[in-house]
């Protein structure tokens with residue numbers, strides 16, 4: 001602020017003028033000459049007048065003697081040897097030479113010394129030519145200032161821009177008339193009561209500067225500076241400014257030291273930059289530090305200050321004080337550093353604490369997140385289950401897609417599969433399928449080439465449980481030839497625990513669950529294994545061909561095929577191995593072990609709830625379809641070609657059925673192939689159905705892959721309706737038994753044969769067995785080989801009667817505990833009919849028309865004596881039509897026999913000279929043809945008798961059963 005005031009004031013006075021003014025130059029020259037004369041004495045300065053002209057000034061100094069001596073006066077010994085001028089009496093031989101020597105030597109020494117002292121210099125030539133004297137004058141005046149500054153014992157920056165070197169202690173260099181002003185100014189500015197630390201001159205001025213702190217305002221400073229400079233000559237201004245600056249620096253230094261001192265002595269606490277708080281002084285400062293500080297603070301230091309400055313202490317004392325102050329300041333700094341360190345430490349501790357808290361929090365959050373992530377997966381899993389449950393409720397067929405890995409030797413083949421996710425698969429498409437080059441298909445699940453057998457089978461457990469709960473389940477494998485159907489269903493050729501397929505695992509689960517429920521529900525399990533080969537049904541367990549032209553199921557039992565009770569997985573494995581051996585397998589260009597038939601392993605489960613007496617009947621088809629193939633690709637001829645055509649035809653029929661189911665058509669062409677008849681209840685009934693669709697990964701198969709996947713998507717859209725369990729409660733059973741008893745009593749009263757009556761409405765077991773069957777039978781059933789006929793058993797009612805029908809060949813076990821087991825034929829709701837092993841449709845269907853050996857014990861069925869009950873019913877064609885019309889959706893294909901069999905396929909077959917066996921042609925229905933057999937057994941169902949308004953006589957089913965006289969071994973029947 002002081003500087004600002006000065007600069008402003010200097011501008012106000014136009015101080016720059018003094019540099020150009022001629023008068024000023026002369027005055028300055030006179031000053032210089034005068035100072036030199038005074039300094040060296042008139043003797044030495046005899047050549048230099050008091051007020052010399054410029055010429056006189058130059059000539060007077062030209063020999064350098066005056067200058068050197070003046071310098072030696074100011075700085076003793078600065079120029080050790082000065083070449084003196086010869087005395088007036090001695091005349092040099094060559095005066096000019098001596099002068100030149102002097103001139104050169106003295107001036108050189110003078111200028112070098114000036115340079116060393118940091119004072120302004122001039123050029124040698126400045127003393128030779130006129131008009132250059134100003135620089136010499138400046139130099140002399142600088143030397144004068146230097147000299148004066150030495151007397152002040154201060155280091156004073158020269159007005160001429162040099163920084164003088166430290167000088168010996170002395171008085172401050174300052175204009176005398178400015179001192180009082182300066183002191184006043186400084187003290188006003190620092191606003192500190194200065195009692196000490198000034199030179200006597202300064203102390204003198206303190207009396208006149210008791211001014212208030214208000215003077216430290218810029219305005220008052222401004223005024224002071226102006227007042228000071230008002231009457232000053234311009235040439236004095238630089239010196240005043242110089243002094244003022246020097247004073248400012250000095251004052252500031254002193255003030256800063258004083259600040260430390262004052263704060264250390266406790267005069268002021270907590271206000272300055274080095275202040276320390278009471279706490280720091282008393283509590284936090286280490287004892288050793290406090291002891292050290294105690295040497296200085298507060299009284300001792302004050303005393304020292306007083307003795308050093310106020311009481312005119314010695315230089316040593318002052319120096320010691322300076323050291324003490326510095327030491328104290330350093331102590332303060334150390335103390336402050338310690339404080340800072342401890343505060344940083346505590347800050348760090350705080351931060352550490354905070355970090356640990358934060359980490360704990362983050363840990364908790366992470367934990368929550370990981371839980372959420374687990375939860376997310378669980379939610380996903382739940383979603384999937386829910387989705388499946390919804391699908392179940394909607395009754396959709398569930399479809400899982402599996403991609404076969406490349407086979408050995410195909411490692412470098414390109415693939416048609418371009419993407420796979422949990423439920424989606426993307427297949428590269430030839431251009432005609434889409435612009436983007438790939439097409440996505442969505443299924444319930446997609447298994448990649450690396451999926452294990454266990455993964456693929458993992459979702460089956462609920463289905464297996466369903467079977468034991470009385471539901472019908474169908475699991476079937478579909479896909480192009482060689483795509484891995486047999487691998488999925490049965491496993492590879494050489495089986496291991498890991499590689500066994502769906503069949504084995506399903507049965508294993510079944511037996512495990514059965515074991516778990518033991519003691520609650522008693523189960524009886526038995527299996528059938530058949531294949532459909534060239535549209536013929538073959539019993540794989542017997543290696544016989546069944547003369548069954550219509551495999552239409554209203555339950556899952558395969559009529560005519562042997563049923564073998566099993567008690568463990570190993571039983572089943574043995575049977576399956578036997579069945580697989582009998583299966584038609586052939587080598588093609590695509591698959592060296594190509595299945596040439598559709599195989600079906602059917603598992604029958606009947607459970608009896610020990611406490612409630614309820615009966616559960618579940619059934620499961622495990623179907624390994626033959627693969628569709630392009631005969632040009634599979635390069636088949638002869639028998640293989642024939643097989644391929646049959647396979648393709650039946651698969652085509654399956655496609656038609658799926659298409660009509662998907663479109664919810666009223667007519668579903670089940671009867672176009674044995675396969676669709678076999679799967680009728682699985683595809684259109686109340687079963688739970690799962691299809692494994694298989695695709696080969698090779699890009700050469702892309703067309704087959706796409707059509708397979710399209711077909712499968714259509715299958716997935718088929719709604720079966722909610723599956724229902726085949727369960728009959730104990731109470732219902734009891735009521736039925738009572739009704740049966742009453743009816744029996746009534747019949748007896750009316751004189752009807754008791755044993756026949758008793759079969760009308762009571763739960764019965766019918767065993768149709770063929771003499772050469774070898775299976776083991778469960779308790780209370782006679783082995784089939786022993787029976788060799790049809791048994792009608794009433795296992796519950798008190799009156800238990802048996803009807804025996806002598807039949808040739810392997811036996812069929814027909815069991816029915818339901819009074820309405822023939823309901824499906826007459827349009828009544830299908831409550832439990834689908835659980836029957838063989839329903840009335842099977843019995844009444846034309847598959848029995850070749851069974852020509854029936855031996856009826858009583859009554860004599862061959863005489864068409866109607867059975868007193870409604871168990872068996874003979875149908876006339878007209879009655880059949882009537883029944884069918886009432887249930888168009890179920891058997892609509894029976895109405896007009898219209899089928900949607902692929903004409904193309906048939907054309908191919910006829911072209912190849914082959915005649916499909918058992919496949920209905922358009923407009924022809926086997927069922928529609930009345931079976932006029934002499935040996936008919938008429939049965940009537942109780943429920944029908946109770947519910948149907950149609951007279952009994954009109955509700956007779958025609959059961960074609962062969963006479964014993966017409967016995968023909970089944971294996972030869974075809």
Ligand SMILES: Nc1ncnc2c1ncn2[C@@H]1O[C@H](COP(=O)(O)OP(=O)(O)OP(=O)(O)O)[C@@H](O)[C@H]1O
Pocket residue numbers: 403404405407449479480481482483484485486487488492493591593594595596625626627628694
């Ligand atoms: N997931 C798989 N892992 C390893 N090998 C497999 C897999 N799926 C199929 N294979 C192999 O691929 C070949 C063909 O499989 P598979 O016989 O099961 O096909 P397919 O669809 O039943 O054929 P086809 O319809 O002609 O009977 C076999 O050698 C089989 O071992």
